[in-house]
Amino acid sequence: xxxxxxxxxxxxxxxxxxxxxxxxxxxxxxxxxxxxxxxxxxxxxxxxxxxxxxxxxxxxxxxxxxxxxxxxxxxxxxxxxxxxxxxxxxxxxxxxxxxxxxxxxxxxxxxxxxxxxxxxxxxxxxxxxxxxxxxxxxxxxxxxxxxxxxxxxxxxxxxxxxxxxxxxxxxxxxxxxxxxxxxxxxxxxxxxxxxxxxxxxxxxxxxxxxxxxxxxxxxxxxxxxxxxxxxx
Amino acid sequence: xxxxxxxxxxxxxxxxxxxxxxxxxxxxxxxxxxxxxxxxxxxxxxxxxxxxxxxxxxxxxxxxxxxxxxxxxxxxxxxxxxxxxxxxxxxxxxxxxxxxxxxxxxxxxxxxxxxxxxxxxxxxxxxxxxxxxxxxxxxxxxxxxxxxxxxxxxxxxxxxxxxxxxxxxxxxxxxxxxxxxxxxxxxxxxxxxxxxxxxxxxxxxxxxxxxxxxxxxxxxxxxxxxxxxxxxxxxxxxxxxxxxxxxxxxxxxxxxxxxxxxxxxxxxxxxxxxxxxxxxxxxxxxxxxxxxxxxxxxxxxxxxxxxxxxxxxxxxxxxxxxxxxxxxxxxxxxxxxxxxxxxxxxxxxxxxxxxxxxxxxxxxxxxxxxxxxxxxxxxxxxxxxxxxxxxxxx
Numbered sequence: 026x027x028x029x030x031x032x033x034x035x036x037x038x039x040x041x042x043x044x045x046x047x048x049x050x051x052x053x054x055x056x057x058x059x060x061x062x063x064x065x066x067x068x069x070x071x072x073x074x075x076x077x078x079x080x081x082x083x084x085x086x087x088x089x090x091x092x093x094x095x096x097x098x099x100x101x102x103x104x105x106x107x108x109x110x111x112x113x114x115x116x117x118x119x120x121x122x123x124x125x126x127x128x129x130x131x132x133x134x135x136x137x138x139x140x141x142x143x144x145x146x147x148x149x150x151x152x153x154x155x156x157x158x159x160x161x162x163x164x165x166x167x168x169x170x171x172x173x174x175x176x177x178x179x180x181x182x183x184x185x186x187x188x189x190x191x192x193x194x195x196x197x198x199x200x201x202x203x204x205x206x207x208x209x210x211x212x213x214x215x216x217x218x219x220x221x222x223x224x225x226x227x228x229x230x231x232x233x234x235x236x237x238x239x240x241x242x243x244x245x246x247x248x249x250x251x252x253x254x255x256x257x
Numbered sequence: 258x259x260x261x262x263x264x265x266x267x268x269x270x271x272x273x274x275x276x277x278x279x280x281x282x283x284x285x286x287x288x289x290x291x292x293x294x295x296x297x298x299x300x301x302x303x304x305x306x307x308x309x310x311x312x313x314x315x316x317x318x319x320x321x322x323x324x325x326x327x328x329x330x331x332x333x334x335x336x337x338x339x340x341x342x343x344x345x346x347x348x349x350x351x352x353x354x355x356x357x358x359x360x361x362x363x364x365x366x367x368x369x370x371x372x373x374x375x376x377x378x379x380x381x382x383x384x385x386x387x388x389x390x391x392x393x394x395x396x397x398x399x400x401x402x403x404x405x406x407x408x409x410x411x412x413x414x415x416x417x418x419x420x421x422x423x424x425x426x427x428x429x430x431x432x433x434x435x436x437x438x439x440x441x442x443x444x445x446x447x448x449x450x451x452x453x454x455x456x457x458x459x460x461x462x463x464x465x466x467x468x469x470x471x472x473x474x475x476x477x478x479x480x481x482x483x484x485x486x487x488x489x490x491x492x493x494x495x496x497x498x499x500x501x502x503x504x505x506x507x508x509x510x511x512x513x514x515x516x517x518x519x520x521x522x523x524x525x526x527x528x529x530x531x532x533x534x535x536x537x538x539x540x541x542x543x544x545x546x547x548x549x550x551x552x553x554x555x556x557x558x559x560x561x562x563x564x565x566x567x568x569x570x571x572x573x574x575x576x577x578x579x580x581x582x583x584x585x586x587x588x589x590x591x592x593x594x595x596x597x598x599x600x601x602x603x604x605x606x607x608x609x610x611x612x613x614x615x616x617x618x619x620x621x622x623x624x625x626x627x628x629x630x631x632x633x634x635x636x637x638x639x640x641x642x643x644x645x646x647x648x649x650x651x
Contacts, residue, residue, distance in 0.1 A: 085564060085644045106568045113566020124561045124648065128265055138565040185565065 030097050031058035032192055032224060033082055038091030040077050051077050052088070053247030059193065059226060064219040066235035067228045069244035075228045076197060078244060082226070083116050083195050084108045096192070113141050117186025119196035123178040125170040125185075131157060132166040135184045142189070156184040160214060176207035183214060193224040200234065212237065263579040267586070270551070277547035278587035280540020281624055285591025286598065287533030289620040291526055293599030296613035298522040301606070302515060308383055308443040311511045312482055315450065316340075316493060317475035319505040330501035331472045334461070340476065343496060346489055349479040351377035353451065356467035360408065360457070361427030362415035369408050369428075370456045372474075373464030381477045382442075384453045389422035389437030396460040400428065401436040403458040409438050428457070431466060450475060486510035537623065540587065541631035548580050548635035552642075559639055560647030573640035580632020581625055588624025592617050 040052040051074040059065060059082075069075045080086035081093065084100060093100040095111065103111065118124075125134045135153035144152075157166050160180040170178055179199060186194050196215070200208030212234060219225050227238060235241050243250045267274050318332040337352035354373040359366040372378075379391045392403055404412075409420045420426075424435045442453040480489060490508035497506045552559070559572055596612070603610035 080645055083564070085648075106570070109563070109566050109568040109571075112564065118564050120648075124557070124564075126558055126561065128269060137562070141566045141568065141571055189566070 031094075032061050032063075032096060033057070033059040034092075034094040034097075035081070035088075036092040036094075038078075038081065038088045038093065040074070040081065040086070040089050051247060052081075055091070055244075055247070055249050057242070057249050059224065061192070061224055062219070062222055063240055064215065064225045064238050065227070065240040065242055066238035067226060067242045067244060067249075068230070068232070068235045073244045074247060075244055078249070079195050079197055079226070079228055082193075083118060084112050109141070113138055114189055115192045117183075117189065117191040117194040119179070119182050119186050119194060119199045121198040121201040123170070123175075123182045123202075125178055125182060127170050130167050130169055131162060131173070131181045131184075134170070134181055135188050137185060138189045152188055153184070156188045157181070159187070160184045174207075175203050176210060179203060179207075179211050180214065183211070183218075187218070187223070191223075193226065194218070196225065196227045198228055198230065201230065208234075260578065260582070263575070263582045266551070266579055267583055270547075273547055273550075274583060274586075277543045278540075278583060278590065280536055280543045281584050281587030281627060282540070282591040282594060284533050284535075284537030284540045284627070285588045285620045285624045286595035287529055287536055288623055289592050289595025289616045290598040290602070291529035291533060291595075292613040292616040292619065293596060293611075294529070294602050295522055295526045296611050296616075297599065297603050297606075297608050298525070299519070300611045301608040302518045302522070304443070304608075306511055306515065309381070309511070310383070310479070311515055312480045312484075313381065313511045314478050314480055314486065314489070314493075315475050315509045316478065316497075316506055317450075317509070318472065319507045321472070330504040332476065332504065332506065333471045333473060336497070336501060336504075337473060337476045339500065340478070340493075340496070344489075344492065346481045346484040346492075347478045348481055349377050349381050351375055351381040351477045352461065352473050353378055353475060353477065354461060354464050354468060354472075355451075355474045356464060358429045358457075358467055360412065362412045365415045367408070367411050367415065370452070371428075371464060371467055372451055372456045372458050373461035373468070374403075374458045375461050378458070378477065381479055382451065382453055384442055385440040387438045387440045389435065391437055392458055392460045394460075396436075396463065398462045398465070399460065400431055400433040400463050400466070401460060402426075402428070402433045403437040403439060404435055405439050405452075405454045405456045405458075406441040407454040408457055429467065433457070433459075480510075486512045537627050541584075541627045544580055544584055544628065545631040545635060547583075548576060548632055549638065551579070552576060552635050552639040555639075556642060556647045556650040559642050560644050560650070563642070563644035564648060569640040572642075573636045576636035576639045577629065577632050580636065581628035584624045584628030584632070585621065588621045591624065592620045595620065 035055050035057040038052055038055040039050070041048045041050040055078060067075055067078070077086065081088055087101065095115065100108070100111070126137070129137070132150060132153050135157055136149040139149040139152065154163070154166055157163055160183050162177060162180050162184060165173060165177060170181070173181065199215070200211050203211060215225050215227065227234065229235050316332070334352055337350060341347055341350040352375060356371045358369055358371050360369045374392050376391065376394055386403070387406070389403070392401060404420060412426070413419045420435060420438060422435050422437060425432050426435065439453055480486065487510070490510060493508050494506060497504055562572060596617070600610050
């Protein structure tokens with residue numbers, strides 16, 4: 026694969042929803058390329074389509090029109106099971122409210138993506154344990170989410186995003202539900218992971234967080250603009 | 258992992274799960290009880306005929322003819338003696354008559370049934386002697402008695418000494434010599450109106466002392482194994498009508514009785530089966546309901562799973578496994594309950610409990626099928642959720 030080929034390539038992506046009698050046009054021709062190893066932030070006002078864009082990149086949602094290539098592969102041609110496979114192998118989601126399964130321990134939560142691969146239970150646990158160690162949760166593997174603090178839960182969620190060794194981690198306001206000091210630690214973790222080569226896209230409301238990312242994207246009027254528009 | 262998770266989810270909603278299970282439990286229990294009760298009844302019926310065999314018929318007079326009519330025909334010894342030679346389908350013919358009397362035992366008495374017998378009756382009833390001999394043609398009108406096991410043991414209890422062959426005992430106003438003592442006879446006699454355990458067998462002519470008329474109680478006959486019982490019954494009726502016009506006889510065949518009993522038990526089985534099926538359907542709807550609730554409640558979980566790469570089929574399988582596990586749990590409880598009911602039934606009807614060999618297997622597979630049938634729709638609903646909407650729900 027040539028170094029120039031982008032990991033994610035969106036061309037003229039539109040997305041509109043029907044709300045009652047009217048169509049709401051959220052994305053109006055998004056052009057975006059994300060390359061391996063990038064750490065990018067994506068800002069935008071509420072309702073600007075940040076989450077929609079992330080869901081499209083995460084293959085949870087289909088654009089109304091436009092093209093989407095992942096590693097050069099036309100994603101929009103893929104069948105639902107193939108999309109599930111891509112989500113499982115290539116994409117790691119991190120959500121604002123963590124979205125851990127309350128009845129499972131940290132270890133089982135992290136191992137969950139491997140449940141949908143041909144991985145033995147033993148191997149699943151081994152890898153989950155290893156990743157939990159990497160995000161600093163090695164001593165909390167048997168805790169359930171309600172026995173963990175917000176920051177700890179987000180670390181577990183990040184571990185879950187990483188366990189399948191994805192090409193890109195998509196984080197939707199990962200620090201939004203956390204104290205600023207804890208948010209700081211989570212951001213440090215993302216920097217650290219990025220330093221190890223993980224591609225990360227962070228959606229955020231916080232200009233400070235946006236600014237510390239090498240690449241800053243802003244979504245406005247349904248299109249993605251470059252870093253010069255990040256408010257100072 | 259899949260099973261572990263499913264059981265965790267069931268345990269997490271214990272109360273609700275148990276309530277939803279009730280229908281499955283009742284349904285499976287009915288199915289299992291039905292099969293076991295059927296098997297117990299079947300066995301009981303067979304047991305009744307085990308002693309005598311099923312190829313036995315009983316010919317008896319349907320009602321008494323007018324005694325004042327000198328020309329009347331009745332079921333008597335002459336007729337019985339002629340029957341055997343006339344109909345080759347009858348292997349053995351044993352006319353018998355009965356009466357009752359008081360057997361004296363020391364200061365006490367017991368009521369006994371007297372049966373007037375010929376030599377053939379022993380082979381027909383298949384009674385076995387514990388001591389002594391059976392009645393003989395040569396006894397004539399002598400009171401030589403063969404005593405049933407219960408009569409003998411009652412006598413022994415009343416006099417504190419066992420009854421022995423050669424003993425002379427008081428029977429109403431007469432003295433009877435004990436010619437033989439019988440071994441205990443298996444319960445139930447099929448078509449036989451005779452309960453050997455509670456009977457003293459006397460030579461059929463000697464019985465006339467206790468029962469003056471010539472009318473027989475009945476004629477037992479063993480039928481050739483290949484004979485058609487229904488046809489034979491008609492043949493006998495025709496034969497009797499020719500020989501003794503106006504004599505009302507009826508022929509009870511063991512095989513026919515057996516068929517009737519089987520039919521009855523089949524009806525019973527069908528009824529219980531219907532109840533079981535209805536309960537299983539109601540139970541299945543209960544399972545469907547609880548699974549739909551579960552899918553709604555766990556939309557977010559489904560969204561998370563879809564986001565991290567679960568295929569629709571994975572989600573479907575997860576909820577299907579849960580429904581089947583729930584039903585299987587109900588099936589196991591129901592199987593235990595149904596077996597319990599069958600054991601109780603056996604106990605109260607005095608029959609030995611005989612487990613129907615396929616009952617538990619069938620019950621469990623029926624409940625599993627119910628789980629699949631009624632769990633499929635909720636599972637399909639779950640797998641078709643839009644991950645975005647599912648993730649947003651609380």
